[in-house]
Amino acid sequence: MSKFLKRSAQGAQVPHEKRTSNQETVKMPLPSKIVLSMGQHIGAPAAPQVAKGDQVCVGTVVGKAGGFVSSDIHSGVSGTVDGIITITAPNGAPQTAVVIIPDGKQTVDPAIAPPTVTDLKSFQDAVRASGLVGLGGAGFPTAVKLAPKNLDEIDTLIINGAECEPYITSDNRCFLEDTQFILDGVQAVMKYLEIPRCVIGIEGNKPEAIAKMKSAAPAGVEVKELPCRYPQGAEKVLIENCTGREVPFPGLPSDVGVVVMNVTSVAFVGKYLATGMPLTTKRLTVDGDIIKEPKNVEVIIGTPVRELMDFCGGFTEEPGKVLYGGPMMGNCLASLDQPILKNNNAVLAFSKKAAQLPKATNCIHCGRCTNACPLGLSAKEIVQAYNDGNVELLIELNADLCMSCGTCSFVCPAKRPLAPSIALAKIMMKNGGKK
């Protein structure tokens, strides 16, 4: 009854647009070159380990992790290093990248072999060596996530299969096509981290995935059907829906005894333990209103987006916006020459008409943004405080708790850009009051 009357943390009903949901993943042939960004993860960028003219094989380390919270970068092709260049990262900053021209042979690096895992330390080392980062989109180095300080307090592993963004269906395909790898990965994480219980959260718009996981799941692994309300895939929302626990602020999931992993990430762990091949390919959804042949594609990381677009039939008209990720939280590409990154799970292309957002009008104080915010923040008050430059009020309103999910902007009837303003407010808090 109380849930029915609850007027806060409602989230939003976003369009599903899961048109590629039932299509088998297609493997894309070798691109003309791959561009491997050294910063495809949260944390310090990797340092290039190769120079122009070097020969590399599939799985060769071309970038070494730049610290503890960082990740190795591996080549997905065998070929010659064409050079070290500077590209633009999705956030607009410059980023070093290694360009490799494939020779077509796809020779596997002789050092590649299934890792020897006997205990927690060797498991963590193996995950680190695989170059795995959060494949749900955040790109957090998984080896760091699987080494929480309070490991003995962790009692639940949550697998994030919500996939709440419109258009994206790559996690759904992972459930249906990589079922055994998912279970192998879950079993490995539960075994080495000594976690007794696992909950796999899947949104209700994926009935085949729910049915398949329910029938395949062993004891200790349960499947939870989630409501189809954005942002079900947000870590804190997912934890509350699957376990009833609320992550304190400031805090991490490990503070409530939980480790959350995306389903594609855990499937990769299962695959890596069996094959030893590090993270070099990615399944992602290509869709949008101007893509000729929307589909789920297995693409080599570093493939230029332009070539991926051509593989999907190209555009039916001139593109307005091309996004990495979904329409709620995705980043716009400035150029089609930018490459596919480890943490991309979709590339969406929209027409100029669809790319135009309605003009913002005055706030009518309707309160929809405050009702919708999954973290209980008051978007309109934060934006007002930001416009006034009032940092004390921003701190009081917990503006730095905002995860930029975009639900507030989505529900606003006045079409005000709340989420970007709150992002600016967070920067203002960091700079101590200067805009």
Next chain:
Amino acid sequence: MDNKLIVTAAPHITSADSTQKIMGRVCLALVPTLIASVIIFGVGSLIVTAVTVAACVFFEWAYC
């Protein structure tokens, strides 16, 4: 061939609802009240309503 792509901050979609639609629903909700007004106070209430609406629309256009 290389046309400029639009780059804006997320989110890139908004809900179908808008301020106009909300206010439209408000006006609709006030129609029974207007009918009751006419019944209780007579046709004069319609004239009052018309003058008020015209004044509001004019001054909002002029000043906002």
